[in-house]
Structures are given as structure tokens and as C-alpha cells.
Amino acid sequence: MADVVTKPVDEYEPIIRPILEVGPKFKRWATGLGAVVLWSAFAYTWQLYHGLGATGLGRPIYWGLYITNFVFFIGVSHAGTLISAILRLVGAEWRRPITRMAEVITVLVLFFGVGNVLLDLGRVDRAMNVVLHPHFRSPLLWDISSITVYLTASSLYLYLPLIPDIARLRDCTGGWRHAFYRRLAIGWTGAAHQKHRLERIISVMAIIVIPIAVSVHTVVSWVFAMTIQPMWHSTIFGPYFVVGAIFSGIAALIIAMAIVRDAYGLEKYLQPIHFINLALLMLVMACLWFYFTFAEHLTTWYAQEPIETAVFNAKLFGRYAPFFWTMVATCFVIPFGILANRRTRTIKWIVVASISVSIGMWLERFQIVVPTLSNPRAPVHTFVYWPSWVEWSMMAGFFAAFTLLYMGFTKLFPVISIWELEDEAAEAAAAAVPRAEVQRPLVATEG
Amino acid sequence: MARWGLVIDLDRCTGCQACVVACKHENNVPFSTPETANSGRLMTWIQLVPVEIPGNREATATPLMCQQCDRPPCTDVCPVSATYLNPDGIVGQIYPRCIGCRYCTNACPYAVKVFNWVPPEWPESMADMKNPDVSVRPKGVVEKCTFCHHRLQQARERARASGHDVGPDDYTPACVQTCPAEAMVFGDLDDSNAEVSALANGPRAYRWMEELGTKPKVVYLREGE
Numbered sequence: 001m002a003d004v005v006t007k008p009v010d011e012y013e014p015i016i017r018p019i020l021e022v023g024p025k026f027k028r029w030a031t032g033l034g035a036v037v038l039w040s041a042f043a044y045t046w047q048l049y050h051g052l053g054a055t056g057l058g059r060p061i062y063w064g065l066y067i068t069n070f071v072f073f074i075g076v077s078h079a080g081t082l083i084s085a086i087l088r089l090v091g092a093e094w095r096r097p098i099t100r101m102a103e104v105i106t107v108l109v110l111f112f113g114v115g116n117v118l119l120d121l122g123r124v125d126r127a128m129n130v131v132l133h134p135h136f137r138s139p140l141l142w143d144i145s146s147i148t149v150y151l152t153a154s155s156l157y158l159y160l161p162l163i164p165d166i167a168r169l170r171d172c173t174g175g176w177r178h179a180f181y182r183r184l185a186i187g188w189t190g191a192a193h194q195k196h197r198l199e200r201i202i203s204v205m206a207i208i209v210i211p212i213a214v215s216v217h218t219v220v221s222w223v224f225a226m227t228i229q230p231m232w233h234s235t236i237f238g239p240y241f242v243v244g245a246i247f248s249g250i251a252a253l254i255i256a257m258a259i260v261r262d263a264y265g266l267e268k269y270l271q272p273i274h275f276i277n278l279a280l281l282m283l284v285m286a287c288l289w290f291y292f293t294f295a296e297h298l299t300t301w302y303a304q305e306p307i308e309t310a311v312f313n314a315k316l317f318g319r320y321a322p323f324f325w326t327m328v329a330t331c332f333v334i335p336f337g338i339l340a341n342r343r344t345r346t347i348k349w350i351v352v353a354s355i356s357v358s359i360g361m362w363l364e365r366f367q368i369v370v371p372t373l374s375n376p377r378a379p380v381h382t383f384v385y386w387p388s389w390v391e392w393s394m395m396a397g398f399f400a401a402f403t404l405l406y407m408g409f410t411k412l413f414p415v416i417s418i419w420e421l422e423d424e425a426a427e428a429a430a431a432a433v434p435r436a437e438v439q440r441p442l443v444a445t446e447g
Numbered sequence: 448m449a450r451w452g453l454v455i456d457l458d459r460c461t462g463c464q465a466c467v468v469a470c471k472h473e474n475n476v477p478f479s480t481p482e483t484a485n486s487g488r489l490m491t492w493i494q495l496v497p498v499e500i501p502g503n504r505e506a507t508a509t510p511l512m513c514q515q516c517d518r519p520p521c522t523d524v525c526p527v528s529a530t531y532l533n534p535d536g537i538v539g540q541i542y543p544r545c546i547g548c549r550y551c552t553n554a555c556p557y558a559v560k561v562f563n564w565v566p567p568e569w570p571e572s573m574a575d576m577k578n579p580d581v582s583v584r585p586k587g588v589v590e591k592c593t594f595c596h597h598r599l600q601q602a603r604e605r606a607r608a609s610g611h612d613v614g615p616d617d618y619t620p621a622c623v624q625t626c627p628a629e630a631m632v633f634g635d636l637d638d639s640n641a642e643v644s645a646l647a648n649g650p651r652a653y654r655w656m657e658e659l660g661t662k663p664k665v666v667y668l669r670e671g672e
Contacts, residue, residue, distance in 0.1 A: 051586040052547070053565035058487020060558045062549040122547015122562065122587030129527040129546050140526040140550055227554045228520055228659055377656065378511065378558040379496050383487045 012418045016172065018264040019411055025263070030407060033400040040397020043390045044119070052122050056388040060376040063369050065391040066120035069398065071365040072248065073113035074147070074220050075241070079249030080106030081154040082213040083281075085206040094277055096420045097269045101260060102253050103158040104415070108405050109252075110151050112398045119394055139222045150209075150216045157205045160198065163188050164419035180412075217245040224368065231300060231311040231372050240292040247285035247331075248361035251354040254278055256406065258351045260415055269416050272347055279350040282357065283339040290332045293364075310375045319384070320371045323363050330360030449613070450517075450536045451594055452636035452664040453623065454646040455510055457500070458671050459630035462508045466622035466631070467493050470512075473595060473621035475577045475584075477567035488564050492592040493622055500653060500669060507670065510622070510631075513538060513559045513592035514655065514663035521551035521560060530589070536664060537594050545588040552589055556656055560591045594633075595620035615641055636664060 047054040057064050080102035087095035118124050134141055167188035170181035188194060221241035224232040234240075254275060261270040300312045315324045335353040338344045374382055387395075409415070470476065470493045479489045492513070497506035519538050522530050529545040532538055552560040566586040569577070577583065580597045584590045602617040615634050623631040634643035646652065651668040 051563070051565050053488070053586070055564075058564065059489065059552070059561060061487065062552045062562060117548075120548065122549070122589075123545065123585075126527075126544070126546045129529075129544055133527040133529075133544060135526055135528040137523045138526040138550070139524060140548065144526070223550070227524065228556060229553065373553060376558045377556045379498060379506070380494075380511075380558045381484065381487070381489070383485060 012421070014264075014266060014268060015414045015416050015418055016169070019169070019414060020173070020177075022411060026407065026411075030404060033404045033407075036400035037397050037404060040393050040400070043393035043397065047119075047390050047394075048124075052120075054388060054390040056386050056391065058383055058385075060378075060380060060382060061370060061373045061385040063120065063373060064385055065366075065387040065395060066116045068362070068366045068369050069395055070113050070116035070120070071220055071241075071369070072362050073109050073116060073398075074217060075245035075248045075361065075365070076252045077106045077109045077113060077150075077154075077249070078213055078217060078242075078245035079109075079253040080104065081150075081157055081209045082246060083249060083253065085157070085209045085213070088203070088206045089210075092277075093424060094273060096424055097416045098253070098257060098274055098278070099420075100158070100161065100413075100417045101256055101415050102249075103154065103161075104406060104409050105249070105252055105256060106154045107151070107158050108402055108409070110147065110154070112402050114147060114151075115398060139219065139226045142219045143223060146212065146216045146219045150212050153205065153209050153212050157202075157209050160202050160205060161417055161420070162413055163198065164190065164195075165414050165417060168418060169414075214242055217241045224372075229372050230305075230308045230375065230377070231315075232368075234296060236292060236296060240296060243285060243288045243292055244361055244364060247282065247289050248358060250278055250282045250285060251357035251361070254282070254350060254354040255358065258347065258354075260410065264410070264415075266416065269421070275347045275350045276345050279339050279345055279353070282335065282353070286332055286335045286339070286357070290336075293328075293331075307375075307377050311371050314371045314375050315367060319374070320367060323367055327360045327363040327367060330356040331364060332360075334360075448534055448536075449635035450637045450664065451599075451618075452515070452536075452634065452643055452647060452666065453594070453620070454632040454643050454652070454666045454668060456630045456632070456646075456651075456668040457507055457509060458651075458668060459628045460508070460510065460626075461628050461630075462495055463627065464495060465625050465627055466510055467491065467495070469621040469625035470592070472576075473578055473581070474593075475567075475581050476590075478569055478573070490561055490563075490567070492559075492561075492590070498655065500667070502669065509655075509667065511557065511559060512622070512665065513594075514557055514661065514665045515592075515594060517662035517664060518660060520554045520556060520659075520661060524550045524554045526550065535596075535599060537596055537599075538591075539593065539596065540588075540590055542582065542584050542588050542590065547587040547589065549589065556659055556661065560589050562589050563587055 055064065055066075084095065084099035084102045087099065118127060121127060130141065130144055136142075163185060166181050167185040167190065170178060170185045173181060218238040218241065221237035225234055225237035227233060257270055257274065257278075261267060297312065297316070300308050314320055334356040338349050338353040370385055374385065376382070471478075471491070474492055476492055477490045479491070483489060493510055494512075495508045496511045498509040498511070499506045500509075515536065515538055517532070517536065519530075519532055522532055522538060525531070526548065527544055527546055529541045530538060530551050531541075547562070549562055552558075552562055563584055563586045567583055580601070598620065599613070599618050602613050606613045606617060615638070619633050623633040632643045632646055634641040636644050636647055638644055646668060647666040649668070651671075653667045653669050654663045655665075655667060657663065
């Protein structure tokens with residue numbers, strides 16, 4: 001086998017080993033997910049051939065599941081870069097084992113966010129028109145611009161801290177892996193000047209990505225808020241979406257951490273403290289989310305403007321009420337109940353809360369897109385929107401493809417930043433040295 | 448340049464829908480079945496909808512088409528400028544450029560823009576009866592009333608050939624031409640001598656949803672007592 005570890009194993013071997021070994025469980029999952037992706041490829045071919053008539057959409061509900069997933073995926077992308085950058089900037093040491101897992105989510109999920117917009121285009125063959133005939137007054141163009149910048153910045157922000165770990169893999173592998181890592185490591189030797197430069201770039205990038213990340217979800221909200229449609233035309237949509245994005249992002253990160261921890265046996269690195277700290281952050285976001293949702297709906301209800309009230313009633317008491325109240329339960333009641341209680345702040349329950357939040361935040365995106373379109377100002381005929389099998393298949397395919405790519409990443413790169421853990425250990429050792437020096441003479445005199 | 452506008456007298460309108468039929472034929476708007484209409488896929492550039500007009504006890508059956516806003520909410524949001532306000536004041540659609548994102552359909556408060564969910568279809572007997580002056584839209588693009596813009600282009604060509612300007616009688620959309628009750632008046636809203644501008648500035652004139660600041664160029668006349 002060409003991939004055998006050629007260097008003596010060290011204490012970070014548990015992180016390296018899952019990269020080089022592919023177990024039967026991994027293969028089973030990869031096959032299953034691959035089948036779902038293949039099925040969605042068939043569904044997409046079907047849609048290309050039949051047009052968007054293959055969806056359940058119609059007038060006036062022109063946007064549905066695809067746009068819901070677009071907003072959801074872009075929201076989840078805030079898991080990574082934003083959380084990791086903030087934790088880096090405030091110097092939260094506990095962040096070290098989790099930042100990379102978060103950053104990978106960001107980069108991968110962004111592609112699927114963009115993919116959903118492409119799915120939704122009636123003429124995807126003309127998608128390049130946004131470059132050839134850009135109209136910058138359109139919030140969609142703002143979106144394209146900020147997502148492009150975000151994708152570039154977050155890819156760089158994922159890659160830079162990977163370099164020392166890639167070099168580590170380069171030094172302990174042979175065959176195609178060695179050649180692959182050698183190219184990606186761009187000559188990293190771990191020299192002091194290299195390290196100094198890398199750390200400076202990373203801290204600069206951490207500052208740059210924060211405003212970019214905030215802008216991305218703000219602009220996504222503006223796609224809705226800039227129109228004059230009822231319950232879209234809201235000034236708090238920008239911050240409301242950003243809060244929801246970070247909220248769903250943390251939930252996605254916790255789920256990913258739990259799966260990786262369990263699948264690769266990384267209990268030593270991903271400790272309860274990491275889950276608990278993230279859970280507390282998620283608890284804060286749950287409260288913020290509730291505050292924004294309450295403010296948004298109270299304002300609409302109090303004014304009793306007929307057009308807005310029609311959407312409000314459809315959401316809270318009408319056709320969409322089951323979704324709305326499930327959303328309130330899954331986004332606030334359940335996570336708050338679990339996370340506010342110290343006894344239920346265990347990994348198992350935190351994961352339950354995260355799954356609940358993920359479902360709730362998806363429902364929230366659906367609640368924003370569909371009820372407004374179902375209750376237009378003009379008294380035209382409306383219908384009940386239900387996504388078609390093509391739309392559900394594409395959704396399943398995208399979730400499967402995302403999981404598959406994430407799994408693929410774990411087989412190429414360490415999901416935990418080894419060099420940052422090493423640094424932490426070195427710093428801790430350095431801090432411990434003076435005490436040791438004081439003690440040693442004492443021992444010597446006694447002897 | 449003229450600012451083309453349309454006045455619809457709801458007192459005269461009988462709701463016969465001749466305008467709807469005329470528009471469908473003139474503009475090659477595909478046929479729809481009741482099933483497609485129920486699933487929200489009705490293709491139509493003009494249709495009768497019940498509109499609540501201030502001062503009226505009951506909703507009035509009102510011909511609804513693109514309101515040709517002077518400040519159209521749909522054109523701002525188009526990412527590729529496929530829909531735009533042209534110098535004639537008509538909101539245009541560039542079918543070969545449209546990417547089918549349906550942002551304009553969602554931004555329009557009148558819900559008058561329709562999307563080609565499927566390729567256009569006609570019954571066999573009608574297949575060869577399409578208007579050669581109007582292009583057939585492919586699947587995946589947005590379309591809507593253009594005030595029969597092709598007729599303006601023809602009028603312009605005729606006027607240029609004879610060395611005149613386009614006069615008030617040279618250009619009329621198909622719906623206006625067809626209306627048996629003569630409830631529709633079309634013309635230049637900036638021409639103070641035109642009947643259309645007199646009616647549009649009259650006491651019965653009403654612009655639908657004008658409180659949104661869309662400045663529509665379709666003007667409705669309220670019913671009398």
C-alpha cells in the first residue's frame with residue numbers, strides 16, 4: 001500500500017489515520033449517498049427537458065423549494081467562516097479543534113447555495129448573461145457579487161490554515177498522495193519566518209471575512225426586502241437573516257462535529273467543552289432569533305395593514321400555521337428548553353437541539369418565501385403550492401452531495417487543525433517551564 | 448416622444464372578454480386548459496379580475512394587464528436588464544436575454560407577468576394561425592403585455608416611409624381596437640389635445656395601486672352611479 005504512514009506515529013496519529021484509511025462503513029455511506037446524487041442527476045435532466053413545468057410552481061408562487069434551499073444553504077455557510085473568524089479574533093483557545101470543520105462547511109455549502117439558484121433558472125443556458133449584461137440595480141447582482149467574494153475569501157481562509165497540515169501529510173505519505181500534498185503545501189517547511197507570515201495572513205483574513213460574511217446574508221435578505229411585497233419589504237430583514245444564518249450555521253456545525261467525532265473516534269479532541277461552548281452560543285442566537293421574529297410579527301400585526309395582515313394570517317393561523325408553529329417550537333422552544341438547562345447540556349441533547357434548529361430554520365426560510373407569494377396584492381387566482389418530486393429529489397440530491405463532499409474532504413485533509421493544537425500544546429509547555437525551573441533546584445538540594 | 452397610455456372606462460366595460468381573445472391571437476399567447484389555469488400556469492397578457500375600487504360596494508370585474516408603470520418595480524430587479532422601461536414609456540421584455548429567474552414576476556405588485564413553465568402549445572387547428580409579426584416565446588422566459596409594441600414599430604416604419612410623424616390614429620393595441628363597447632381609449636398621455644389625456648385627468652380617473660408610487664400608465668375610469 002502506497003499510503004502507509006512512513007513516519008513514526010505521534011500523538012496526532014488519531015487525526016491522521018482516518019484520512020488514510022477508508023473503512024467499510026464509509027464505503028456503504030458513500031454508495032448510498034452517491035445513489036441519491038445519481039437520482040437527483042436524473043431528476044435534473046428531467047427538469048432540463050421539461051422546463052420548470054416539472055416543478056410545482058406557478059403564478060403567483062414563482063419561487064418555492066429551490067429558493068428556500070438557496071437561502072437555507074447560504075445561511076448554513078455562516079457556520080464556518082464567521083464563527084471561526086470571530087473565535088480566532090477574540091482569541092478563544094477552545095476553538096482550535098473545531099475551526100476547520102466549520103470552514104469546510106462554509107466553502108462546500110456555498111456551492112450548493114449557488115446551485116439552487118441555477119436550478120431555479122428557467123434558462124440556465126443563459127446564466128452567463130449576468131456577466132455579459134449585468135444590471136447592478138438588481139439585488140440579485142449584489143448577491144452574485146458578494147457570494148463570489150465570500151466564496152473566494154472563505155476558500156482562501158480554509159486553505160491557508162491547511163498548509164502546515166498538508167505539509168505534515170506530505171512528509172508522512174507516499175505515492176499519489178505525496179505528489180498531491182507536495183503541490184498543495186507550496187514548499188512549507190515550518191520555518192519561523194513562514195509561520196510568522198502565515199499567522200499574519202490568517203489574522204488579516206479573519207478580519208476581512210467577517211464583513212464579507214455579514215454582507216452575504218444581508219444581501220440575500222435584500223433580494224426579498226427591496227421589493228414592495230407584503231412581509232418582504234422589511235427593514236430588519238438584513239440583521240434578521242444574519243442572525244438566522246449564524247443560528248443555523250452553529251446547528252450544522254454541531255451536527256457535523258458529532259458525526260465526525262463518532263465516525264472517526266476523535267473523542268480526545270472534540271470534548272464536551274466544545275459542544276457546550278457552541279451550545280451556549282446557539283442559545284444566545286435562539287434568543288436573538290426569537291426577538292427578531294417577535295418584533296417582525298408584532299409590528300405587522302399591530303399595524304393591521306390589510307395586505308400585510310393577509311400574509312400574517314396565512315402564516316400564523318391559515319394554511320401555513322402548521323409550519324409556522326413547528327418553526328417556533330423547533331427554533332426556540334425545544335433548543336431553549338434543552339440548552340438553558342445545565343443538566344441537558346450534554347452532547348446527545350445538544351445534537352438533538354441542533355437537529356431541531358436545522359429543521360426550524362429551514363421552515364423559517366420556507367415561511368419567508370412562500371406565504372408572501374401565495375397572498376399577492378392583486379386578486380389573481382392562487383393555488384396551493386406543493387413541491388414536485390423533481391424539487392424534492394433535487395433537495396435530497398444536494399444534501400447528499402454536500403455530505404459526500406464533506407466525507408471526501410475528511411479523506412484528503414485533517415478535519416482538525418493539527419498544527420494549531422501543537423502550537424497550543426507548545427504554548428502551554430512554555431508557560432509551564434518557569435515553574436519547573438524553580439522546582440528543580442529544590443529537588444536537587446534535597447537529593 | 449409620446450408617453451403611450453391606456454384608459455379603460457369601467458362604466459362601459461361589459462366584461463365580454465373580447466379584449467382577452469384579441470390579445471391572445473395578436474400576441475401568440477399560448478392556449479391554456481382549466482387544469483393548467485388551476486395550477487397557476489395560465490398564460491395570459493390580459494384577464495378580468497375582481498378589483499375592489501374605492502367607493503364601490505362590490506368588486507368590479509376589471510381588465511388587468513401590465514400597467515406600464517413609469518416607475519416599474521419589475522425593471523429595477525432584473526439582473527440582466529431583460530426587462531426595462533423603453534423611451535416610449537413601454538415596459539419591454541427582451542426574450543432572448545431573459546434568464547428566467549422570475550424576480551420581476553415577484554416584484555410586480557399587479558402579478559401581470561407570466562412565465563413559460565412549458566414550451567408553448569396550440570391546438571392543431573390553430574398551430575398555423577400565429578401572428579407572424581410577434582415572436583413565439585420559448586420555455587423558461589417571462590412575458591407580458593407590451594401594448595402591442597410591434598404595432599408601434601410598424602406604425603413608425605409606415606410614418607417614416609411617408610415622411611410623417613406617428614399620429615394618434617396610426618397605433619392602437621389589439622385590445623383597444625377590438626373592444627365592442629368602446630371602453631378602451633389609447634393614445635399619448637402627454638398630448639393635451641388627445642382624448643386619452645383628457646380622460647386620464649378627469650374626475651373618474653383612477654390608477655390602481657398608485658399609492659405604491661408605481662405611476663401606472665393604464666388608467667381606469669370609475670363606474671358612475
